[in-house]
Amino acid sequence: MVAKFEDVTWVLEADVFPQSHALMSDAVRELSAQVVLWKDEWLADDTWPGLPGRTVLFHGSLGNAAVVERRSPWRPGSFCATDAFHCSRWYPRAEPWLLHRAWTLSSVEELVTKSDTVLDRIGGPERLFVRPDSPLKPFSGRVLHRDKLSLGALDHGFYYDDKQLPVIVAPVRAVTREWRYVVVDGQVSAGSAYEADGRAALPDDPRGEPWAYASAIASRLHAPQPVYVLDICEADGRLALLELNPFGGADLYACDRAAVVRAVSSFATRRPELGG
Numbered sequence: 001m002v003a004k005f006e007d008v009t010w011v012l013e014a015d016v017f018p019q020s021h022a023l024m025s026d027a028v029r030e031l032s033a034q035v036v037l038w039k040d041e042w043l044a045d046d047t048w049p050g051l052p053g054r055t056v057l058f059h060g061s062l063g064n065a066a067v068v069e070r071r072s073p074w075r076p077g078s079f080c081a082t083d084a085f086h087c088s089r090w091y092p093r094a095e096p097w098l099l100h101r102a103w104t105l106s107s108v109e110e111l112v113t114k115s116d117t118v119l120d121r122i123g124g125p126e127r128l129f130v131r132p133d134s135p136l137k138p139f140s141g142r143v144l145h146r147d148k149l150s151l152g153a154l155d156h157g158f159y160y161d162d163k164q165l166p167v168i169v170a171p172v173r174a175v176t177r178e179w180r181y182v183v184v185d186g187q188v189s190a191g192s193a194y195e196a197d198g199r200a201a202l203p204d205d206p207r208g209e210p211w212a213y214a215s216a217i218a219s220r221l222h223a224p225q226p227v228y229v230l231d232i233c234e235a236d237g238r239l240a241l242l243e244l245n246p247f248g249g250a251d252l253y254a255c256d257r258a259a260v261v262r263a264v265s266s267f268a269t270r271r272p273e274l275g276g
Helices: 023-030 060-071 108-111 115-118 207-219 257-270
Strands: 008-012 034-037 057-058 106-107 128-131 142-144 166-171 175-184 187-194 227-235 239-246
Touching: 008 023, 008 257, 023 034, 023 257, 057 060, 057 175, 057 257, 060 239, 106 108, 108 115, 108 166, 175 257, 187 207, 187 257, 207 227, 207 239, 227 257
Parallel strands: 008 034, 008 057
Antiparallel strands: 106 166, 128 142, 128 166, 175 187, 175 227, 227 239
16 A cells, blocks of 8 residues: 555654754655644543544654553554553563663652662672663653662652652663664664763664664564553673663654655554554
8 A cells, every 4th residue: 555645644742853844844744644733632631623524643742652551542543552662561571681780660759768679589699770760751761779769769759749659760771882772663764873961862874784784683572552652772792772762752763754754654654543
């Protein structure tokens, strides 16, 4: 079936990625698809634009991407099946490539009040990396010393109140470089290198080893959704899988927007039922 891109609508949240919004919207229009700008008032009483007969795709903030996936009438809507992207769901399937070979699932309260028990499960490290299990990331991942563990050190009471919030705990690994790739139906469609400190996007080489490594993972991994972003890193001189994230709310850094829009649009017109 030949994709009819003139029947595709991209709903874009312009102020989320202001520096790259024009690149994304231009890529959509160059494909003869339609751009609709997101409006927050749609959430107040579920007054979603109907867009009948159109293939609709959302890209914007992670929180709104999750709401679109759950509540909107659009198809595919948003590739943001957050439950499927919980680390504890996909880590076991990604074990051959995963950066964190030793890891455990805990709660914030258990980690703080029973730290010895939790850390013994991963070899008892003095320094540990902690991140939310959820891709919605109610707090940012961080490195902590076991003697400095507290609810405050994990932002409890600032960004969330649930002491039972699930977290991933792992020994610290030194990451020197990172890359982000957009995967569509098992194939890498675009990629970007970026600096973890400051998140500055850098050019990436499709012929390079990181791209090839990402492609090998994408072709073999049972992914949470058919459209997603895959982050790899370099640690101790070797490449590893860092994390997977929903496409609908992902920063695309220096990824080729035209390649992303074409690949995602083409897949969505073929398999709209596989989105949110």
